[in-house]
Amino acid sequence: MNVMISLVGEQPAPNLLPTRHLKPDIAVLVCTDRTRRVAENLKSLLKCRCEMCLVHPYSIHEIQEKLSSFLESRFPESSFIFNLTGGTKPMALAAFQLAKRYGSPSVYFQTEGNRSLLYQYAFEGAKFALKAVEGLPTTISLDDYLRMYLGTYTCGEPRNDFERQVVEVLRSTPEIDEVFTSLRPQGMEALEVDFIVRCGNQVGIGEVKVKGKKDGIDQLNAVAEQRYLGTYVKKFLISGKPVHPNNKNLAKAYKIRIIELLSFGETSELNTDDKCKLIDTVIRSLGGPRCSSSTSPIH
Secondary structure (H helix, E strand, C coil), X not given: CEEEEEECCXXXXXXXXXXXXXXXXXXXXXXXXXXXXXXXXXXXXXXXXXXXXXXXXXXXXXXXXXXXXXXXXXXXXXXXXXXXXXXXXXXXXXXXXXXXXXXXXXXXXXXXXXXXXXXXXXXXCCEEEEEEEEECCCCCCHHHHHHHHHCCEECCCCCCHHHHHHHHHHHCCCCCCEEEEEEEECCCHHHXXXXXXXXXXXXXXXXXXXXXXXXXXXXXXXXXXXXXXXXXXXXXXXXXXXXXXXXXXXXXXXXXXXXXXXXHHHHCCCCHHHHHHHHHHHXXXXXXXXXXXXXXXXX
């Protein structure tokens, strides 16, 4: 039996994507009191049997003893693979020592640019060697992503004509896989965001404002906190009028992409150039190609 041990931190994507890709028989989610909720969300999404092992977040010896006892008592004849990505640094050190004791392979998940990469390691005697780097295919949907981070959520319809036109353009684009609108975490309705979009395994959120101001920036930052949609998410502020330079500088500091669609502010309709600008910015930020003949905005 193949058992994958994953260290659960506040960001669940590094646990979900490698497990979905490698397809172990059993997933062991090593969590702390602080990340137990994240582990519970993951259990409902992993397509295999899951067990949880609760450990101290910082005591390396205690983590190692607790986890080794857990594995050896429950899976005495199994092979192990360790995902060293999440959790605290002491958890990763303890897991590495166990991987070395058992001679087990390990993996590390990393998002580089807009690619999801899985680094694969194995012991060659005393040497811990990098054996392969693999780009992960699409393994999640928007529903997976939202359930992974939020547990439960609601979506609605665009609230005004500007939002509706922006969403129509995004949904008409072949390179964009999914778009949800008026997203609200269950029980946290004040954190509503106008849209969430997915290209492959990359996810972005957007606020659509006739005039992009600081409140849109604040809303995006609130939703993209670690405890909500996570630090991997891309952020877009879409404005129908020019954004003040001070707000542009603030958005840049928070890694928010501003997309000025001035045709809407002038005519209440998005022209072809602005539609292509919207598509270009979103899909390039999420790892897709530029707007081309195969990415024709709707007219």
